[in-house]
Amino acid sequence: MLEFDKAPTYQSILEAAQTLEGIVRKTPLLESHALNTEIGARLFLKCETMQHTGSFKFRGAYNTLRRLSSAQQKGGVFAYSSGNHAQGIALSAQMLGIQATILMPEDTPQIKMDNTRGYGAEVITYDRYSESREEIGSKIADENGLTLVKPYDNHFVISGQGTTGIEIAEQLAEQDVTADICVCPAGGGGLIAGTSLALKELSPSTKVYSAEPEYFDDTKVSLECGTRVANTGGKKSICDAIVTPMPGEITFPVNKETLSGGLMVTDDEVRSAIREAFHHFKCVIEPGGAVAFAALLTGKIDISGKTVVAVASGGNIDPDLYREILAG
Amino acid sequence: MLEFDKAPTYQSILEAAQTLEGIVRKTPLLESHALNTEIGARLFLKCETMQHTGSFKFRGAYNTLRRLSSAQQKGGVFAYSSGNHAQGIALSAQMLGIQATILMPEDTPQIKMDNTRGYGAEVITYDRYSESREEIGSKIADENGLTLVKPYDNHFVISGQGTTGIEIAEQLAEQDVTADICVCPAGGGGLIAGTSLALKELSPSTKVYSAEPEYFDDTKVSLECGTRVANTGGKKSICDAIVTPMPGEITFPVNKETLSGGLMVTDDEVRSAIREAFHHFKCVIEPGGAVAFAALLTGKIDISGKTVVAVASGGNIDPDLYREILAG
Numbered sequence: 289m290l291e292f293d294k295a296p297t298y299q300s301i302l303e304a305a306q307t308l309e310g311i312v313r314k315t316p317l318l319e320s321h322a323l324n325t326e327i328g329a330r331l332f333l334k335c336e337t338m339q340h341t342g343s344f345k346f347r348g349a350y351n352t353l354r355r356l357s358s359a360q361q362k363g364g365v366f367a368y369s370s371g372n373h374a375q376g377i378a379l380s381a382q383m384l385g386i387q388a389t390i391l392m393p394e395d396t397p398q399i400k401m402d403n404t405r406g407y408g409a410e411v412i413t414y415d416r417y418s419e420s421r422e423e424i425g426s427k428i429a430d431e432n433g434l435t436l437v438k439p440y441d442n443h444f445v446i447s448g449q450g451t452t453g454i455e456i457a458e459q460l461a462e463q464d465v466t467a468d469i470c471v472c473p474a475g476g477g478g479l480i481a482g483t484s485l486a487l488k489e490l491s492p493s494t495k496v497y498s499a500e501p502e503y504f505d506d507t508k509v510s511l512e513c514g515t516r517v518a519n520t521g522g523k524k525s526i527c528d529a530i531v532t533p534m535p536g537e538i539t540f541p542v543n544k545e546t547l548s549g550g551l552m553v554t555d556d557e558v559r560s561a562i563r564e565a566f567h568h569f570k571c572v573i574e575p576g577g578a579v580a581f582a583a584l585l586t587g588k589i590d591i592s593g594k595t596v597v598a599v600a601s602g603g604n605i606d607p608d609l610y611r612e613i614l615a616g
Numbered sequence: 617m618l619e620f621d622k623a624p625t626y627q628s629i630l631e632a633a634q635t636l637e638g639i640v641r642k643t644p645l646l647e648s649h650a651l652n653t654e655i656g657a658r659l660f661l662k663c664e665t666m667q668h669t670g671s672f673k674f675r676g677a678y679n680t681l682r683r684l685s686s687a688q689q690k691g692g693v694f695a696y697s698s699g700n701h702a703q704g705i706a707l708s709a710q711m712l713g714i715q716a717t718i719l720m721p722e723d724t725p726q727i728k729m730d731n732t733r734g735y736g737a738e739v740i741t742y743d744r745y746s747e748s749r750e751e752i753g754s755k756i757a758d759e760n761g762l763t764l765v766k767p768y769d770n771h772f773v774i775s776g777q778g779t780t781g782i783e784i785a786e787q788l789a790e791q792d793v794t795a796d797i798c799v800c801p802a803g804g805g806g807l808i809a810g811t812s813l814a815l816k817e818l819s820p821s822t823k824v825y826s827a828e829p830e831y832f833d834d835t836k837v838s839l840e841c842g843t844r845v846a847n848t849g850g851k852k853s854i855c856d857a858i859v860t861p862m863p864g865e866i867t868f869p870v871n872k873e874t875l876s877g878g879l880m881v882t883d884d885e886v887r888s889a890i891r892e893a894f895h896h897f898k899c900v901i902e903p904g905g906a907v908a909f910a911a912l913l914t915g916k917i918d919i920s921g922k923t924v925v926a927v928a929s930g931g932n933i934d935p936d937l938y939r940e941i942l943a944g
Contacts, residue, residue: 570900570931603898
């Protein structure tokens with residue numbers, strides 16, 4: 289059996305990069321002359337919105353499923369997910385001939401649920417505000433002999449997500465550019481843990497910050513306290529992809545070492561960032577995927593004259609919400 | 617003085633590629649597993665929507681302006697454009713320190729007019745349904761000693777656009793894929809002339825087709841007649857970027873040689889294609905930029921089991937129209 293609970297390292301990210309070679313899409317790192325002039329900085333947008341399944345989650349999912357034993361692959365996999373990990377697992381499973389069962393919140397954006405089913409996965413729903421997906425999930429997985437692939441507390445998942453950081457470093461190096469700052473959305477913290485580990489090795493002078501929505505800034509608060517702190521709860525956000533309860537057990541120890549701090553943005557700032565991405569990059573970003581870009585646009589950290597990267601982590605947004613946001 | 621009126625060749629496209637190296641963005645060639653399953657073909661979308669200024673036009677504009685004599689550069693440049701060539705010229709001029717004056721239809725989408733002014737160009741407007749931009753344009757250029765850079769009937773412009781074709785061939789080759797079919801939007805025919813010339817050299821088995829909106833299918837009709845035929849006029853289309861009156865003088869002789877035929881789509885088919893690009897590629901396409909993708913999605917040509925490329929030529933669409941289109 290694979291050890292999902294080990295700590296990810298730069299080496300494990302390199303191994304993921306080999307596994308994912310030719311499978312993941314090297315997503316574009318975009319820059320806008322007009323926006324740069326407007327903000328007085330050089331801003332790059334890493335468009336994981338254009339990754340297979342519309343988010344970075346495919347990286348970690350495929351990296352994990354590809355490494356399962358043939359017995360595990362035959363037994364099927366199980367995942368709980370607000371939607372993007374679900375799609376990543378579902379497509380990876382389809383590509384590798386594995387049966388996938390996914391537990392999703394009943395208020396998951398329709399597009400994410402439809403896509404997950406579209407990739408051949410079986411979808412079960414629960415109420416994210418009253419039930420624990422971890423408890424329901426462990427029970428279903430145990431009873432059916434399925435291999436549970438957690439969305440972030442999994443060594444191979446984090447390592448897969450970290451290949452985003454390798455790409456950012458390589459794409460900047462191709463342009464002879466070094467980023468002063470990289471901001472990355474944080475839900476459970478898998479993407480930013482992997483990305484910051486990769487950047488620490490490949491671009492040690494780049495400071496990495498997490499970005500989170502208001503009321504769900506558990507990574508920011510945990511970084512300030514030096515220990516994992518849960519959100520107080522009872523609040524909602526349009527950033528459905530990253531409204532996780534608290535930092536991960538495996539991700540937080542990494543992020544505590546690698547991150548320079550945490551940033552927090554309001555839903556309105558996220559809406560505005562989504563409009564700016566439409567305008568300047570012709571790129572559709574979902575709310576949870578836009579928090580890093582929003583944090584940079586609203587000066588949550590001083591970027592004047594600097595070279596900065598915002599990771600746009602996903603683009604799976606229902607058209608009705610996108611229309612409402614574009615209306616301003 | 618430069619000879620703008622020569623016929624473009626594969627060699628002139630290679631020279632353009634050298635000039636544009638490190639300047640243009642190598643735009644992504646995207647593929648969606650879900651969409652491929654849906655249509656029973658392997659479809660790649662070449663996202664020139666993500667080129668600087670949001671359309672391919674930057675390629676030809678920069679290639680031309682970079683080659684002007686220093687006297688021509690000092691004298692300033694002039695262009696008429698429905699909006700995308702305007703932005704390409706404006707940004708290129710700004711980057712090269714040249715003053716640009718642009719004549720645009722008064723019903724140009726606001727986003728295109730704002731962006732053009734944002735790049736520092738002076739904008740003059742006219743009524744596209746009653747006035748001739750060619751006549752007004754020549755007059756203004758002559759009176760002010762400006763160098764007129766036409767949107768497609770210019771050797772360097774077409775050669776610059778042709779670098780899109782080089783990229784498509786290279787990006788497909790990286791994946792060991794050969795396209796059976798490539799469909800490309802056609803207004804005056806500059807993009808498709810350059811792209812088809814490049815593909816003819818680099819991927820001779822790929823058949824290239826033009827795509828145009830209903831009532832503005834002058835390239836299709838001209839190809840069928842073997843000679844340049846104008847649209848009958850009196851009609852409108854949401855595809856503002858490509859509602860040109862007839863094929864270009866320099867572009868058509870190229871397209872007559874290189875193209876396998878012309879395809880035509882309705883505005884409703886374009887709207888549907890824009891929604892599909894939002895859904896599958898998280899990519900914002902403007903109406904004129906979506907005609908090739910629309911032609912493939914609606915079976916204007918048999919793509920069953922084939923590998924096909926649609927060029928998405930631009931993404932400059934006003935948010936209100938985009939919202940209306942997303943509403944379905």
